[in-house]
Amino acid sequence: MKVSVLFSSGKDSSLAAILLEPFFQVELVTISFGIEPTHEVAAESALKLGFPHSVMALPSSCIREAASMLMEDGSPGGAINYLHQQALEAVCSKSHTHVVADGTRRDDRVPLLTMPQVQSLEDRHNIIYIRPLFGYGRSAIDALVKQHLEIEQAQSDKVNKADYEAELRAFIRKQYIEGESIVERSFPSHIQSHVIDRIYH
Amino acid sequence: MKVSVLFSSGKDSSLAAILLEPFFQVELVTISFGIEPTHEVAAESALKLGFPHSVMALPSSCIREAASMLMEDGSPGGAINYLHQQALEAVCSKSHTHVVADGTRRDDRVPLLTMPQVQSLEDRHNIIYIRPLFGYGRSAIDALVKQHLEIEQAQSDKVNKADYEAELRAFIRKQYIEGESIVERSFPSHIQSHVIDRIYH
Numbered sequence: 001m002k003v004s005v006l007f008s009s010g011k012d013s014s015l016a017a018i019l020l021e022p023f024f025q026v027e028l029v030t031i032s033f034g035i036e037p038t039h040e041v042a043a044e045s046a047l048k049l050g051f052p053h054s055v056m057a058l059p060s061s062c063i064r065e066a067a068s069m070l071m072e073d074g075s076p077g078g079a080i081n082y083l084h085q086q087a088l089e090a091v092c093s094k095s096h097t098h099v100v101a102d103g104t105r106r107d108d109r110v111p112l113l114t115m116p117q118v119q120s121l122e123d124r125h126n127i128i129y130i131r132p133l134f135g136y137g138r139s140a141i142d143a144l145v146k147q148h149l150e151i152e153q154a155q156s157d158k159v160n161k162a163d164y165e166a167e168l169r170a171f172i173r174k175q176y177i178e179g180e181s182i183v184e185r186s187f188p189s190h191i192q193s194h195v196i197d198r199i200y201h
Numbered sequence: 202m203k204v205s206v207l208f209s210s211g212k213d214s215s216l217a218a219i220l221l222e223p224f225f226q227v228e229l230v231t232i233s234f235g236i237e238p239t240h241e242v243a244a245e246s247a248l249k250l251g252f253p254h255s256v257m258a259l260p261s262s263c264i265r266e267a268a269s270m271l272m273e274d275g276s277p278g279g280a281i282n283y284l285h286q287q288a289l290e291a292v293c294s295k296s297h298t299h300v301v302a303d304g305t306r307r308d309d310r311v312p313l314l315t316m317p318q319v320q321s322l323e324d325r326h327n328i329i330y331i332r333p334l335f336g337y338g339r340s341a342i343d344a345l346v347k348q349h350l351e352i353e354q355a356q357s358d359k360v361n362k363a364d365y366e367a368e369l370r371a372f373i374r375k376q377y378i379e380g381e382s383i384v385e386r387s388f389p390s391h392i393q394s395h396v397i398d399r400i401y402h
Contacts, residue, residue: 001344019220019224022223023220023345023348099341104336106319106335118307118338122338122340128338128340128341128344129338129341130336130337130338130341131335131336131337132336133336134307134332134335134336135305135331135332135333135334135335135336136331136332137319137323137329137330137331139323139329140300140329140330140331143202143329144224147224
């Protein structure tokens, strides 16, 4: 069985792919909204992980919409959730796609689909949606990451990563006169990771 | 890393163990409340699966307490949840145990720990609790079971299985004058599975 794993080059989506590897034929898919070439970083990480990788382009209007949501909310949660849903809808709509996975974890609040959203996604697209890390907490994931991945960690705005946040930040910086200060104000600073190599056993 | 997987010989706990196998050193643990020798069935299935297996005895007073809950509730949900919590507490309390897992799934309602219960379990015992199937829905699990397990399916009261329900039913039948009809009335009939062999690839 093939599985398309939404891939940002971060440790969560990388670990999700590794957990699925013994049981599925893993293909990584990175979403690009055409704002910044963040998918290039993802392609490099995918090569290191040893999985086939493709980039799926979504219209930049998604990022515009997400930016409006963020401006209204004053925080990025809703916007990130919206972009993740758009990404899942797109990947689930691809022909010959039957199984789709992502790196969302037990302790994640954003992005996160509710149970009715999960059910609807599976039913409308007639696909299987898997969250391999959904039964894993932070310490379990940290232990597995340490065993299987070499990562680079830094503050979120310093890490080259193909996540929704990166393109959303770039768009706001370009689009709004006060872009830089909106980004600083709206995105809580947190540590992000980016996979630079895989540890084989 | 060793992981102790709560094991009933059903397809869920078996598949949970198989999903963990490439990443952990799996040990199966079956809980026995001393009412019926259901753990013997579990030992046979564990042998077929190729994992080391042990039986952990819990006092039959747990089953007595669960039976009282069932009599009060008129349905087995609360009682099964209580027994699962007792089982997890016992396994997490074993010395040299750092990682504990079970076969609870995305769509399960019972047994199921709430997020605060999960957090409390991990914090009090200083352990990692993993639910490998928690990000998997029914069709994903069915597809994986088909690939990896040979199972026997039948109505829940006809399947030899080392789950909480089996011993709880046996206790009620023995203990209460109207035991048989209480069991028939209280346990919704549903299809249960029991693993009889593993399919190696």
